[in-house]
Amino acid sequence: MAAPWAAVKFWKPGTEGPGINISEERQSAAEASGTSIIYNPHAAFSIEQQRQKLPVFKLRNHILYLVENYQTVVIIGETGCGKSTQIPQYLSEAGWTAEGKVVGVTQPRRVAAVSVAGRVAEERGAVLGHEVGYCIRFDDCTDSQATRIKFLTDGMLVREMMADPLLKKYSVLMLDEAHERTLYTDIAVGLLKKVQKKRGDLRLIVASATLDAEKFKDFFNQNETSDPNKDTCAILTIEGRTFPVDIFYTQSPVPDYVRYTVETVMKIHQTEKDGDILAFLTGQEEVETVVSGLIEQARIMSRSGMKRHLRVLPMYAGLPSSEQMKVFERVSHSVRKVIVATNIAETSITISGIVFVTDCGFVKLRAYNPKTAIESLVLVPVSQASANQRAGRSGRNRSGECYRLYTEEDFMKLPLSTVPEMQRTNLAPVILQLKALGIDNVLRFHFLSPPPAQSMVQALELLYALGGLDKNCRLTEPLGVRMAEFPLNPMFAKMLLESGNFGCSAEILSIAAMMQIQNIFVIPPNQKALAVREHRKFAVEEGDHLTMLNVYEAFIKHNKSSQWCQKHFLNYKGLVRATVVREQLKRLLSKFKVPKKSSEGDPDPILRCIVSGFFANAAKLHSTGVYRTVRDDHELHIHPMSVLYAEKPPQWVVFNEVVQTAKFYMRDVTAVESSWLLELAPHFYQQGTHLSRSTKRAKVDEL
DNA sequence: GAGCACTGC
Numbered sequence: 001m002a003a004p005w006a007a008v009k010f011w012k013p014g015t016e017g018p019g020i021n022i023s024e025e026r027q028s029a030a031e032a033s034g035t036s037i038i039y040n041p042h043a044a045f046s047i048e049q050q051r052q053k054l055p056v057f058k059l060r061n062h063i064l065y066l067v068e069n070y071q072t073v074v075i076i077g078e079t080g081c082g083k084s085t086q087i088p089q090y091l092s093e094a095g096w097t098a099e100g101k102v103v104g105v106t107q108p109r110r111v112a113a114v115s116v117a118g119r120v121a122e123e124r125g126a127v128l129g130h131e132v133g134y135c136i137r138f139d140d141c142t143d144s145q146a147t148r149i150k151f152l153t154d155g156m157l158v159r160e161m162m163a164d165p166l167l168k169k170y171s172v173l174m175l176d177e178a179h180e181r182t183l184y185t186d187i188a189v190g191l192l193k194k195v196q197k198k199r200g201d202l203r204l205i206v207a208s209a210t211l212d213a214e215k216f217k218d219f220f221n222q223n224e225t226s227d228p229n230k231d232t233c234a235i236l237t238i239e240g241r242t243f244p245v246d247i248f249y250t251q252s253p254v255p256d257y258v259r260y261t262v263e264t265v266m267k268i269h270q271t272e273k274d275g276d277i278l279a280f281l282t283g284q285e286e287v288e289t290v291v292s293g294l295i296e297q298a299r300i301m302s303r304s305g306m307k308r309h310l311r312v313l314p315m316y317a318g319l320p321s322s323e324q325m326k327v328f329e330r331v332s333h334s335v336r337k338v339i340v341a342t343n344i345a346e347t348s349i350t351i352s353g354i355v356f357v358t359d360c361g362f363v364k365l366r367a368y369n370p371k372t373a374i375e376s377l378v379l380v381p382v383s384q385a386s387a388n389q390r391a392g393r394s395g396r397n398r399s400g401e402c403y404r405l406y407t408e409e410d411f412m413k414l415p416l417s418t419v420p421e422m423q424r425t426n427l428a429p430v431i432l433q434l435k436a437l438g439i440d441n442v443l444r445f446h447f448l449s450p451p452p453a454q455s456m457v458q459a460l461e462l463l464y465a466l467g468g469l470d471k472n473c474r475l476t477e478p479l480g481v482r483m484a485e486f487p488l489n490p491m492f493a494k495m496l497l498e499s500g501n502f503g504c505s506a507e508i509l510s511i512a513a514m515m516q517i518q519n520i521f522v523i524p525p526n527q528k529a530l531a532v533r534e535h536r537k538f539a540v541e542e543g544d545h546l547t548m549l550n551v552y553e554a555f556i557k558h559n560k561s562s563q564w565c566q567k568h569f570l571n572y573k574g575l576v577r578a579t580v581v582r583e584q585l586k587r588l589l590s591k592f593k594v595p596k597k598s599s600e601g602d603p604d605p606i607l608r609c610i611v612s613g614f615f616a617n618a619a620k621l622h623s624t625g626v627y628r629t630v631r632d633d634h635e636l637h638i639h640p641m642s643v644l645y646a647e648k649p650p651q652w653v654v655f656n657e658v659v660q661t662a663k664f665y666m667r668d669v670t671a672v673e674s675s676w677l678l679e680l681a682p683h684f685y686q687q688g689t690h691l692s693r694s695t696k697r698a699k700v701d702e703l
Numbered sequence: 704g705a706g707c708a709c710t711g712c
Binding site for chain 2: 108109110136137153154155156158159180182183184282283284285316317318342343344346347348363364365366377379421429433486487488518519523584625637638639640641645646659661662665667
């Protein structure tokens with residue numbers, strides 16, 4: 001094999017030919033784009049001067065005019081234009097927060113809601129939580145009297161609508177980052193269209209990307225004539241403040257993007273001037289492979305006299321937060337930082353100083369099969385919108401470069417945008433929420449992108465089986481109404497509400513809380529064996545649910561000690577969060593007068609209670625050694641992370657979810673008795689109602 | 704026998 005990086009050849013569209021030297025290309029592109037002024041928000045200007053320098057400022061009066069005259073304004077706000085922080089202030093200054101009214105701004109992520117609120121409070125010289133506040137789960141930093149500009153997560157807005165369906169306190173709502181099309185943004189969009197019909201005074205601002213602007217406009221425009229003067233929705237574009245990014249493609253498809261990522265990063269390091277590198281891959285394993293590959297290459301190079309060093313850092317959600325923080329640390333001028341990341345770096349975190357990006361062209365996305373009701377995680381090519389978002393991570397401080405590890409031809413074949421989450425998820429939680437918000441006919445709900453009808457049917461079927469809906473698909477009283485109040489998947493809500501009847505609400509609360517936290521068990525790549533040995537200490541033969549209960553109870557017993565967590569390779573922050581989640585769930589159980597009881601060490605009531613919520617996710621071990629779902633005979637396997645993976649496989653199990661990678665794997669698995677299924681879910685497995693298929697009955701009756 | 708995108712209530 002030749003020098004590993006020598007094989008990588010990129011070319012830039014619109015140039016003479018392929019195989020161009022990267023440095024020359026960059027230089028000519030920089031010349032063509034002209035000089036740009038670097039914007040530094042923390043330079044020595046007054047806050048007012050800084051605000052006026054933002055691109056959005058020039059359009060201040062135009063925005064206010066549109067909001068005054070159109071019920072909905074779609075704003076195409078490019079990165080760095082200042083829309084999220086400025087528009088709410090303009091609205092407030094123009095009187096939209098008079099008479100106790102509030103301007104609300106939603107964000108898809110908690111950190112964004114908090115940080116943007118902080119920035120705006122600072123600009124207004126206000127104490128966060130008074131005039132300017134935020135509201136996210138577990139953290140309501142607003143004052144019901146004083147708050148005029150409120151930042152909140154889109155999920156929180158949907159929750160607020162349960163108490164106040166017409167959102168009466170708001171005069172304007174701005175849905176920020178609506179182009180991301182998260183589940184809750186889409187729910188909010190559908191609901192707000194309904195609210196607007198009853199509240200002509202409510203103004204809506206949808207902040208979106210160019211691509212979806214027309215779709216949002218068509219959705220909200222109530223003008224049924226062909227006269228554009230009667231439009232109720234307008235579109236406005238605000239230019240951003242970013243720097244040009246040169247895009248490079250490979251000449252031919254690469255056979256192995258993991259290896260080519262290493263090669264490309266090393267080539268950039270050798271031939272390019274200063275600037276950090278961000279490499280996009282699809283999962284933890286790929287990230288770790290590339291990290292060790294780069295460290296090895298860098299070692300070889302420094303031995304052969306390379307002066308500038310590489311600092312290689314992994315970044316993915318499962319990484320302990322202390323490790324995650326390292327990507328934000330500054331390094332000395334002689335060191336180049338390389339961050340090897342999953343999709344977390346596409347939208348969720350922003351690292352400054354990135355000049356070069358490599359993009360493998362793939363992503364792991366959630367998918368939902370409406371026929372089997374199985375959610376899975378699948379590796380798919382990214383969309384063009386996603387690829388452009390990745391490229392844009394390089395042009396934030398100065399002009400950047402993006403190396404796509406695929407051909408331009410392949411890029412053109414990619415879908416323009418990612419399928420909205422609404423169309424690739426289990427809808428049971430969504431339908432329950434909509435029902436609780438008084439949407440009787442969910443099949444006729446106005447979705448921005450309607451989900452598959454079969455997904456709706458699956459959701460209705462499950463909710464009926466859980467007892468949350470009656471035969472006419474109406475929310476049951478009190479069970480369905482209560483289930484909808486839980487910020488959880490309906491199966492968890494059912495399990496919690498039943499826990500009083502089984503006399504184990506204390507244990508079920510801990511289990512439900514723990515199941516909401518990802519990556520409780522930390523496995524550092526260099527101490528894998530030791531970590532696994534420590535984790536084994538918590539394992540019980542009943543399965544993952546009781547193992548999690550063990551971990552939680554041990555954490556409490558050791559006074560929530562972070563040192564104790566470290567010693568046992570447990571995610572301290574995750575466990576703390578579990579205690580907070582548990583408190584919230586406990587308050588809901590008290591509200592519904594579910595008796596507080598403990599089974600005092602008896603596992604049986606706990607397992608039966610789990611079955612009362614998760615009976616639909618049951619599987620039986622077949623003689624061939626594989627599991628099959630009871631409801632439709634789908635082949636499943638125990639996930640290697642499950643404690644039952646190493647045990648003698650039990651005959652019957654229930655599970656929380658299925659992930660599809662190489663096989664269909666059940667996650668969070670617990671051994672049960674088949675008689676419990678018949679006893680606790682007779683309606684689902686025996687009676688064969690009009691909603692459930694008769695095949696289900698046959699499967700259990702065989703036993 | 705062998706594996707864990709990312710949010711959010």
